[in-house]
Amino acid sequence: MSSGDATLLAARSLSKRFGGLAALDGVSLTVRRGEIFGLIGPNGAGKTTLFNVLTGLYPPDAGEFMFDGERVSGLKPYRIAARGIARTFQNIRLFANMSALENVMVGRHVRTRAGVAGAVLRGAAARAEEHGIERRAFELLDYVGIAARAAQPAFGLAYGDQRRLEIARALATEPKLLALDEPAAGMNATERAELARLLERIRAGGITLLLIEHDVKLVMGLCDRVAVLDYGMKIAEGDPAAVQRDPVVIEAYLGGALA
């Protein structure tokens, strides 16, 4: 398969069990190149588990997934990152005591090569690479709008800035697919609007987005297609407006009482 293929990510019958609980139960989905794909569902539906499987943090118990034409399910997280899937975390996981700039520089690790000899001897190649890392990291901070915070330790940043920093760090790995786990959580309306613009810009730059989000307005405004998970199963997929009207989806969100 070539990279001209319209399908970027194809998951087939992914399952993941934790003890007796089926966190993911035969989930299949397809993400196309260049789209913003939304993953929604009630709390505990398995969205984050799916993210963890797709980024290699959990091996799937059954099923497999192809990324960019190659089978990547079961690979270690760092290998999946090298293939081009980057992510952010629902409960922000920055390198708390490193500066914002250093956080993004860590993201460049997977695209750079210098080893111990390069670090100690600092030859021309190693120096050039190090400059490149720093320059790119700074550009990315600027891109997400927090260049002024470059020298601050990550833990000291405002909440919204921490979310942006996580995005910048993920972008530093040069992903083809950027997976965002509730990027708008804890943001106010203005910040959400800014975030939506940032995500649009990232997509315009050629990166496909996979988005877990609770904010319906954001999902409807931003996503080309959405999939709905409930109790580890996919119950709907398609155009956001159609999915929103789907009685099965309404039932899942509002429970049996109103149905």
Added chain:
Amino acid sequence: MRWLGCIAVAALLIALPFAVDVVLGRAWVRIIDVALLFVLLGLGLNIVVGFAGLLDLGYIAFFAVGAYSYALLASPQFDLHWSFLVLLPLGAFVAGVFGVLLGAPTLRLRGDYLAIVTLGFGEIIRIFLNNLNRPYNITNGPQGITLIDPLAVGEFALNRSYTIAGFTLAPVHSYYFVFLACAAAAIFVSLRLEDSRIGRAWIAIREDELAASAMGINTRNLKLLAFAMGASFGGVAGGLFASFQGFVSPESFALLDSFMVLCMVVLGGMGNVGGVVLGAALLTALPEALRYAGPLQKEWLGEIYVDPSDLRMLLFGLALVLMMLLRPAGLWPSTMRRRELAGGGEPGVVR
């Protein structure tokens, strides 16, 4: 201005052993030599504990591996007398291999669990050295290995005194310069590693291993690299120690020595190269300085009330407690540790 500072520091360091010799006596020059070895050990452990965040309580084992590698291949034990130019790199390499041997099975462990396994590893090495004299005598058991070759190039051996232009260059002086050069190299390597792609990856693993792996860092290889690099510093220090003492035995590599090195790292300022150097210097000098507790008692109180050796360790312990209370991030903390203790937080938990 900067050059002037460098020249002044260099002149100071060159004059130091001779000045100390005149003012405090030759025993103190020896103490400075030992302190420099501890600088090497502290910096090695700092890579593992300070940078990569892997708590190692058996670090002295790598010192032992380096010391015995040197001792076995440069002594009458097997009648081998290899040059230190081969043996010091070899010691670094062998210790590095042992570092990987310790690291590989403990990759999944963190914090206290890792600490317990490394503690066991340290003891295993010591007990092996103690018992590898039967059925074949390799290490000579508890008696240790004697008559180890000094560092020597041709006829010039460091265990002899030389007189140059009226200056007496005793063995403690010549070893001082060798150790100083090694410590300087270790400082240089540490600083460069810290501010590099590798160093950032180690610190990222320390801060949040899971996030680091999701960002594309091969945490397994980098943790093994940290163990190997840290251990190789210990291996070099061990070789230098063996040649300096001319004698090694398992009792030089006890649990307490591992803790001492860890204390130097933590107390000096974990993760900060300057802090570790300071910690190593202070914690080597302090117990020696406290030997004066006996004579001073006699002088001031007319009689020795508390056994000097007891009092010495008592005061040492007290000093450790006080230092940790007053400066919890270490005497000279890294900027990151300062941030952490100034309300930052737990690595990995941001909120």
